[in-house]
Amino acid sequence: MSDLLFELFSEEIPARMQAQAAADLKKLVTGALIERGLTFEAAESFVTPRRLTLHVVGLPPRQPDQREEKKGPRVGAPEAAIQGFLKSAGLKSLDEATIETDKKGGQFYLAAIERPGAATLDVLAEILPEAVKNFPWPKSMRWGAGSAESNALRWVRPLHSIVATFGPETEDPEIVPFEIGGIASGNVTYGHRFMAPQPIKVRRFHDYLLGLQTAKVVLDPARRRDIILHDARDLAFAQGLELVEDEGLLFEVAGLVEWPVVLMGEFDKSFLDIPDEVIRATIRANQKCFVLRDPETGRLANKFLLVSNIVASDGGQKIAAGNGRVVRARLSDALYFWRTDQAPLPDYADKGKPLDQRLAKLRALKIVFHQNLGSQGERVDRLVALARELAPKVGAEPEKAARAAELAKADLVTEVVGEFPETQGLMGRYYAELQGEDGEVAAAIEDHYKPQGPNDLIPAAPVSIAVALADKLDTLVGFWAIDEKPTGSKDPFALRRAALGVIRIILENRLRLRLVSELIEAYETVLLHKQTGDIYVYLHEVTPNRLVTITAKLHDKTRPRYGAIDRSKDVLIVKSEGEDQETSSSVSFSLTGHFGDKARIIQRLPSPEFIAGDLLAFFADRLKIYLRDRGARHDLLDAVFALGEDDLVLIVARINALENFLKTEDGASLLTGYKRAANILKAEEKKDGAGAFEAPPDAGLLAEPQENALAEALERTEREAQVAAKAEDFEAAMRALAKLRAPVDAFFDKVTVNSENRDLRKNRLQTLAQLRRAIHRVADFSKIGG
Template sequence: MPDLLIELFGEEIPARMQADAAAHLQKAVTQALVDRGCLYEGARALVTPRRLALSVHGLPVATPDIKEERKGPRNNAPMPAVHGFFKSLGIPPQGFAHADTLLPGGSVVLGEITVELRGSGADAVFFAIRNKPGRPTAEVIAEIVPAVVRAFPWPKSMRWGAASVSTSSLRWVRPLHSIVCTFGPETEEPEVIAFDIDGIVSGNATRGHRFMAPDAIRVKRMDDYIDSLERAKVVADPEERKRRILHDAKTLCFAQGLELVEDEGLLNEVAGLVEWPVVLIGSFEEAFLAIPDEVIRATIRANQKCFVVRDPKTGRLANRFVLTANLEAADGGKAIVAGNERVIRARLSDALYFYETDQKPLPDFETFPTPLDQRMAKLRALNVVFHEKLGTQGARVDRIKALARHIAPLVGADPDLAERAAELAKADLMTEVVGEFPEVQGLMGRKYAVLQGEPESVAAAIEDHYKPQGPSDRVPTDKVAVAVALADKLDVLVGFWRIDEKPTGSKDPFALRRAALGVIRLLVDNGLTFRLTALDGFSADLLSFFHDRLKVLLRDQGQRHDLVDAVLGSGEGNDDLLLVVRRVEALAALLATDDGKNLLAGTKRAMNILRIEEKKDGRTYSGAPDAALIHAGLPEERALYGLLQSATAHARDHVAKEDFAGAMKALAELRPAVDAFFDKVTVNAEDAAVRENRLKLLAELRAATATVADFAKIEG
């Protein structure tokens, strides 16, 4: 079966856009093919800085014949409705007369359309059948590719050349130079699918490396394309470029007794900057190792897109760096390395100056004993705004201090240390290093706190109060850090809820979803029971937002969404997220057993009976059943009644002790009695008093299970 090869070749595509562009090209082309009836066996998209490429293999030679059928009005419908149906099919008015003369069971051919009147008498219905013959796939491709190219959703795009004066001319991320579009089976020379996009005529020629192999190359299909580019000093597959960079970088470091500090994000970016990766190693003066490792790494990474290197003997960075060039230089890369060394030397000189400056007292704040206090005083004095409706950063720090002091005893932290950490948590925002490298905020605050003799818990809290910042980020365990981290996130959430600045749809400019998830992980991972609604300003609406975040987290961890809904639906203790999680886990464990599954089935049967009978009777069956009627009834009634009294009491005792597994086990003991009750007892007895008493017994079962979850919300 034939294969399709597309390449869009031009100037450099920004690295951050490449992966999404390749994915869109594949999705847009393959979806358009499928929509036109061209099913395929597989597709593969590749991207380099200068080209997007797509191969779709196993396509048919032509699209299949398609029969489209459309239902119209009845034979007895008003004539304007029938004529409107004919008009919607594209049938001209002179064909409308057939609607008046067509008999049930008959048909008429009107151009490409066959109109049938199916059925009998006045109830017969008009149907239109259009037979579309298949088309050559090459013809379909010639329509699809130009449309995909013109509609490509680049985050930023441009027009160029003489055509740029027209607003209808092609827009592309950078000037587009050529388009390859070939189609054919492996055993034959593929044909070029001919089309023209603003003067760019499709063909079968591309170009290799800009400097090392700039001549034109004729290509056929994906395998040939990849091999031809390899010979022309282009590695077409981004994953292969990443593999080569990582392998060569590790090898160079190992040869010098060092270790590469791996960085997945940087590796992805560097692989998007080169077509022919050549890995080199450079160095800088050892004196710069006085700078914190994180600052060295941020400097070298941000400015030169280079990897840093670790000395395995000390665990600290070595005075080396790894860079990736885009060509094989005649001098073996010496000039490239020297150029990078000059830039890195200058950047590290700046970083060292910033680091040393941050440790000196500010001239205008000589009355403050230590630099971090002075930085915080400067932050307050400058009245730096946090949010126009929530005040300054200084006011926010005051709120965090008060909240951290309140939370500290609830999580086992020293209130004085929590308050001190909260006071200094934002001070490094005013330091020179953080001003230059915002990504090291918190971390620099910790280092400066250690240098000025702050307690280790205070220093740790300054760094960790931002954490966790995502589902895979580390969760602080130091109690002071936990208190300040909770205070920081809860202040943001309560504040923005108070001014009605909530996330909407996919928009979350203040990262409130991340803050809520951070609070959940701080509480759950550290095993902290904490009543959120006890905090001032914590609304029911905000609690609902937390519940939504908790559902997402638990679902990602493999818990069933219906079990989360069931626990939250019980309405008890839902503002203590740790207890909610433990109840969900205990409920899942119960339902994994036969007793749990059968108890669920029996309870849901009881609920269904109650729902029907309560609706019919216009009342709710609650209150204790009549013990005398129970004892005068069937043995199965007495057994269930007796077990309900003991199991409910035991379950409540376990819940009060936060032993949810024990509560579930107590409820599981009901299973045999529930099974026997439904096997032997008729709930809707003829005697009205007996019927009411039995319904109350089922209501007791409903209430017993509600101590841990709303079983009605559990699926199955």
Template sequence: MPDLLLELFSEEIPARMQSQAAEDLRRLVTGRMVEAGLTYEGAKAFATPRRLALTVHGVTVRSADIREERKGPRVGAPEKAVEGFLRAAGLASIDEATIQSDPKKGDFYVAIVEKPGRPAEAIIAEIVPEVIRSFPWPKSMRWGARSAPQGTPFSPPEAEGTASLRWVRPLRAILCTFGPETEEPAVIPVEIAGIAAGNVTYGHRFMTDGAPIRVRRFDDYVPALEAAKVVLDPERRKAIIETEATSLAFAQGLEVVEDPGLLDEVAGLVEWPVVLMGRFDERFLAIPDEVIRLTIRANQKCFVVRDPATGALTSRFLLVANIEASDGGRAIVAGNERVIAARLSDARFFWEQDQKVRLEDWAKKLESVTFHEKLGSQAERVERIARLARELAPALGADPDAAERAARLAKADLPTAMVGEFPELQGVMGRYYALAQGEAPEIANAIRDHYKPQGPGDLVPAEPVAIAVALADKLDTLVGFWAIDEKPTGSKDPYALRRAALGVIRLVLGNELRLRLMDIAIASYDQLAHSLEGRANVWAYLRDGAEGYDCVEVARGYRANLAYWDTAVLAHVDDPDVQVRNKRFNFDGREIIVPRFAARARVALDLLAFFADRLKVHLREEGARHDLIDAVFALARETGSAEGAGEKAGEPQDDLLMIVRRVEALGRFLETDDGANLLTGYRRAANILRAEERKDGEGAFDGPPDHHLIEERGEPEERALLHVMEAAERHARAHVEAEDFEGAMKALAELRPAVDAFFDKVTVNAEDPALRANRLRLLNRLRRATLAVADFSRIAG
């Protein structure tokens, strides 16, 4: 079967775009081929700095013939309807249509439309220009005279009628061949913006003479490029770089510091990778390793090298050239050494100058740094974080004073020169500066680690002080943006709030923390309100504000100062002397101004719902069953026995660790015989209750069963079920209180024999309405007893 080879040859494509561009080319071309009726066996795309290439093998020679029946109007329909049908079906007259009969709708016209298959070459010739014109580059450019808009000074006469073309960089040539292995491939007749497809490509920009290279198909395309000093496959280029870099470092008794991101980038900068080693002055090693690595990486795209015995960086570095230089690369290395020396000299200056100012003094500069116009400055935010970290510290086993101290210094490195040059080093430099001025290691580590975890692969802080500051930082961010209603929507999350929520989840689960997030969210909200006290000089945090809103009482003269808060007058007070926080103020205008802050309870509940969604995603990614997650999340914050279950319905579950333990316990238990017994017993009771509630109404059988009625008139199996259930509930409750969820479910599973006997011997829908209702209440008690662990109605299977 024929194969397709397509190459789009251009000026240098940015490295960050190459991988996605190759995938887009494969997806767009093969997708349109399939839409046009062509099939294929396989496809693979490649990218180098100067080309996108695609090979599609096993393509069908032509698309299949299509015979389609198009239903038309009924016989005798208005003339306009018939004319429209003829145009759509491509018929010259109604005589070319057939008539079909329908017993219900009568006779109607049917057109038989036959579309013969088309040669693959013709289809591909249409697809390639479409793909080029609609290619989804993140950024593109209009280039060349032929691409200038008509009628502009840049559009020469010869460009008249030429459509505008946008591409990431100027497109220079198109290679497009198609044919089977046994025949000479044909060049697909493609032309766009004056560029006609051919069967030639070009080699390395500097290591060849630029002469065109003729190719037939993919099998000779790859070796032809290799001969012209171009490695087509980016994975092979990465392998060459890794191998040569490792060899050069090993020869010096050193090892390369792995950097997958840099490796991907460098592989997209070269077509013929050549690894060289350089060095810089050892005096620069006094700078922190992170600074050296980032300086060399960000500016020169070079790899750093370390001593395997100590793990410390050395004064060597590795660069990847795109040419085999005649001097062995000495000039290239020398040029890179000069630039790196200059960059490291700047970094050393920043390092030395920053340390001349204490972190406390750097922190004062945060007063002029706005965090968000509605949430205050970074200094105000630091104050909130410090207070919340102090509140959290006892529950985390951290020293409150250390937690508060670390929080107050956590953002102090933001105004420093080093972080201004390398924002990625925020926190990292704060740790170095803290240690240099004599702070305790736990405080310095908390400064570095409070941003963590920032991604799925990031480590979770384990030191108590760091955990306290990290949680306070993330929760302040979340509560603040929830309070001003700046929540993530769809794919938009400009403040990375989903990442912050996942960070809280990983901190809690990774350190097995038992925390009530509802209480913490409210405490964070309180800190937010308190931090705004200085904005109006007389900020009053009224917990009983109208509809739960937090109010600020201000004199008329402060109204202008609050205008940017989008304030609104809520009410007037009669007494001009108003007591606020045990202080008396005279309010000239006697106005109560309400900033647009949602009620703290509403904010906390909405935020907890967001945490629940993020935790569900996290658990699914960890492999937990979807239905088990739903079964646990359907519970209220606390559940108890049949009589007590659901008393706090509607309250969220905010102990994330306990939620996860319930899900894990439920999954393990359902794999056992006891789990099957519990699920079967539950379903027998739930099914009959569901059927009877449809008749009597939902909630008709709520409330405890009448014990006296069961003892006096009930069947032996009915009394046995009641007695066994009471014991099972006690045992289950004790296990739940001990957080032994598997034990609780095992206690409930022991109800299975009594449940089976009840259904075998007792008529639930007795003729006596009192007996019927009481037996259904007994079954409802059984159904509710399982809520001590999970909502079993959500479990599939």
């Protein structure tokens, strides 16, 4: 068995691309090996800022031989066909072919072609340059004199040399011979750029790894991360401090060095006036350094850790001092931003408190939220309306919710957030507290972006909940309105995250909301948000005769009006809600003539009911994933969702009760009985037509005692299940259903549904339809699998 060592040595690879590149290299090469019948024992890839390395262990020296049979023409076929066969099969004469007999007794020629496997070395010489050529870098470039050619090699940064050796452990490996972009493969690599730049001759992975280690290169990124983390913790500990761990930063800095050396720097204590999060963001984003916490105060210390790439001849003093200077310069900027944000804003000083002045600026700048969804200022208006409307339903004071929503986006125009977007919300909270806002209002400003991911905390305070829900519902209906839904892996506006956020906020706070009406409310707010003096005209769907249905609403008190517009004439036909089509056609007028120049046609939009329905299905999908991650059965969600329920808390309660019920013998058996009844009904409805058996069974036609028993049980069960469901006691509803099991079993045991007597048949089918209805009050069992 032989091993492959493959290294691509280049100029510095961006840190953020390294992990994916290592995975891609492994996938490309091993995929190609397997495709060519070459199996191996193990493969591992590594990456540093300057090299991508692949080690494949246990490859055979040759591909397996392949035998292929080629069917030829029948015996006695024309000469031309025979010649063509010989040529294509590579035979000299028919003597080399055999004669076979097919099923019908006809005789034909057959050629057996032996294809000896190629030497693995030769296969690699084909595969490796292909992998380089087809490497899926997110961004690649050309360089040097070769870049004048149209087929120039592309790589992430200039590629300098290639190591490719192959051979068994016991012998000197061979170089896999190939050339690409003017670079010939070889067995020479280079050490650390500054500490050991000399060439290193390598044989196989083992000595390669040791050679690099000696030349101050730690090949394995996981080891570099370990070294950094370990040394950083030690250095912090020695000073009585704690490392503020940061995995993203750890991965990044491990991708910036081949030989990590952790050093400590410091900055003036006076900078600790800046909030910890801002200090951390400043030092992290600009300097890629770690910050340290004082365990006694829980606050940051005036020290930081940097990761250098060299062992400096002065022990790193100059490096630490240099980084310290840059950190100080950055922190003085941050301190300046932090103070500026608390001071009056020139041109807006008369607009209230500092954060209100920023809100005025946000409005005045008309910063675009999305080109089809208006400005951030308009969005704030919608959030205020929605948060106020949601507040009483989630136990919040409407005025507090409205105030929090009003200020929620004001920090977007602060200096700190401009510099560090990840501090949005948090800075709003700080500035709100500083200007004396109510504590719940300040907290809601920070919390309204939450949860940011599946593991992020959810807002729990009522005011925070109202604003967080308003923010997410507005986002969802807005993007739904302009048809920017997520597709496949594309979700540029993070709508899936927003929907999951809504689900988690509702379920984990046990909020009782009717999602459909909230969605419609949010949509109408997007559609018709009340800005004094403005009239928004929204076009619905284009009809074949170029008529467009519209919804128009004057501000404030006007009821929604639906109608149509003839775009070719710019004429609008509007009717009030509820009027019929005939009346409406009499009210026609020109768009600008009626609404004046304030009328704006915003966008073609679907109806509120359509949006709410479509979004509800989207929520159902997200809820499924949410439940699946918690180990619940997703088919039960379909069964419950089919009831038309939109209260998420109830949906989940129903699912839980149903899941428990189905685990019992009664439940499993009833499901079987239900399926049997449903199948019979389906078959018979094909004959008699859909809905043919929906009438209640006739008590006078219940011939057998089992029929009577079932009919009685059904009546009782339906009643009990309904009462229990109304009381939201789904366990009790299931218990009621369980009582059906025995009569259903007995019914199927003794009663022939398809009786000769037509009346009896119909009545029995009506009994089964009633059974189906009764069960559907609890859940649509037809959606349950298994």
